[in-house]
Amino acid sequence: MELLSPASLEEAADCVRSALADKAPLEILGASSKRGFGRPVDAVKQLTTAALSGIVSYHPEELVLVARAGTHMDEIAAALEEKNQFLAFEPPDFGALYPGDDAGSNRTGTLGGILATNLSGPRRFKAGAARDHFLGFTAVNGRGEIFKGGGPVVKNVTGYDLPKLLAGSFGTLAVMDEVTVKVLPRPEKTRTVLLYGLDATAANAAMTKALTGSYDISAAAFLPEIQAQASDCDYVGAQGSVTALRVEGSGPVVEHHCAALRRDFGGATEELHSANSIALWREIRDLAPFFDIDTILWRISVPPAHGAGVAANCAIDIPGSNFLLDWGGGLIWLSIPASGGAHAEQVRRAFQRCGGHATLVRAPEAERRKVQVFEAEGARALTEQVKLSFDPERMLNPGRMFEGI
């Protein structure tokens, strides 16, 4: 397939206009690290943001960074680390989830890719997702028009909040060039209290107790025994399941909260300090060690107190499934043996009573073509009208999110 690599927004606009003239839809790519996420795109050519790369400006004291969409995440992370800052939504590195696809490309992905997929890590419930840190952009829409949305500062309500809409739109609305994101200071210290040996229901209850208490928890996850054993982290895996509660902040406050947690939760506990704590949450963020590479993977978002219940429903209905809970129970990562198919109906039935949604994150291409990977928010007709308002001829990533849209 022909690969277009515009080096400027004007060139990107030319690419889209040529596509319009030729009626030849484009597949929009960053580093191709998450190309397996979403429905397969029926495109004639590919357009990559690879040449739209580099940090444009960074003002740490304004909490704002501007970079081009094709900038690799490791470059962004390194620049921020130098100033002791970070992207607070903990963008995951899903390189290990989709191996084999375009070997040799940068597996950490691009900033544009993280925004387009609206991913976030364990800190989601406290700090928000990519959407909450996406302030502004310049882009080309499916009409081949250059436009911008949002603004250059952290507080702005001028016009519609287009960055929210582009976050998680999987390249179906526009091709982004410069993006402005909010950055924040890194916490001085991080520690994690581990509770050993709880079953999923008790773990979910413990996480709810921790999150409704005054411990200022920044991450709460449950690894069933089989997942805990898969972890490479010290103190994780030898004592059954692990319920992990993270606290972050200045030295005194972290000590204060950890002591309170160990006092209030009792049972078998352990405390991970800086390096071990960081390593564990990186594993949970990136999922690298937890699920076999050939499994189908679902990401299920539910009201947090219902996570264990929904996981139990899945276990009953879907043979061979495995899971872990993040976001205090609000996020279920569910793996299913590929041989039996995605079981979309069973997965979505599992949270029918409490509400939520499920996204098929990894599956063989045939399965992703067949199954609803996303669910249209609100009315499908509205989703289609929103798409057409940016891309009336369906030139950009057609079908990536919804069949026919």
Place this chain on the structure above:
Amino acid sequence: MLMPAPDSNTIAQKARLAAALAELLPPESVIADPIALKAYESDGLTAYRQAPLLVTLPRNTAEVSAVLKFCAANQVKVVPRGAGTSLSGGALPLADGVVLGLGKLNKILEIDLENRCAVVQPGVQNLAISNAVAAAGFYYAPDPSSQIACTIGGNVAENSGGVHCLKYGLTTNNLLGLEVVLISGEVVRFGGKHLDACGYDLLGLMTGSEGLLGVVTEVTVRLLKRPETARALVAGFGSSEEAGAAVAAVIGAGIIPAGMEMMDRPAIHAAEDFVHADYPLDAEALLIVELDGPGVECDHLLLQVTEIVKANGATSLRVSESEAERLKIWAGRKAAFPAVGRISPDYYCMDGTIPRRRLPEVLKRMAELSQKYGLRVANVFHAGDGNLHPLILYDANKPGELERAEHFGSDILRLCVEVGGVLTGEHGVGVEKRDLMPEMFSELDLNQQMRLKCAFDPDGLLNPGKVFPKLHRCAELGRMHVRGGALPHPELPRF
């Protein structure tokens, strides 16, 4: 202020429309009497007034849906309204439009502490949510200064902020779900008690859309655990440069305070004269920093901030040692608007955001503009996030002063955009900044936003005349011709 030309045909049908609406709603929920309509003629931006054609006050989602469906079928414009505290004229009525007041949808439907959220109707006051969960130690974080009056539905429409949004976010960062009625009458739900959208983030798009896309009939908000303690410090500086440098140094040290506010000399004096908060009257700039969390955290961070403030040349410094002292420090800042109201018959509150490092330059040029227009200005500033609230002092009874104040305000907002900022940080565009939108957005930028409006409201019936300086027909915006390899818009302007 030029609004869309009223449709005389609609106005002529007032009696018929009122009668038909009274069949959809209880008769007392339809207001047609000219004297009763006067109560709705303006919102918090009182410089603009227009009595609506009719007011409807539905009691539930089904009635909201019925009103919208009826208005769509009869091509009648609709202006949604919460508590009417908008400072940008977002709820300014239209002579040929129906005001859809949401005050009767005022119930807290569910408090779900396990899932840290509450489900409320749009007419619930912002502060009422926090009050309802206070006993359990929770609160709803966004706290616009009008929070005792403004309602959550209006907060969603305007994406309201407050003094704590640097740390806790704007409305958009604190919502989980919405029920929305489209102009067609269709009821749709975005989000719920879970996180993230399952398709396009229409919850995010709705938030801050100023009543142009749909009418919110139910809101699921995130609840946070109230911090155990909060402490504040107040410091005076000999210049805004030094105060600004202190703010940058606090953030540079990795501290995100719960609140960080600045005031300039005129605002300090007005506030001190009014509430006697013991502010230093010799200071050119005043900085208030609040830290919250467990006591041990507050103490630790306060020590660091104190050192930073001193190192940046503070001429005076006071740290709260009790809740009473903390409230006293805030009293002056919180009373700044009414305090300015005491020293001037009228004031006009602006709301631009700038990159903080440009503050000294902006203040200097604002002082020059103040000279030029012959009007005084006092500044309060959400220093952490660069959101500036210049208060322009004028007297509406003096011929020409309101117009001068408006021109002065427009120049300030142009200045904000020029230095890399935006027209509005938290008050919304409404009618107030509508005609300044081209300062920030190109025609293509605005066309894209308007096409999005068309996706929700193809006939342009919801709150027309707000946000966008020109009204376009959707068919005209959507038009695109691609013929035989020719580029659709060879004349495209480039950035």
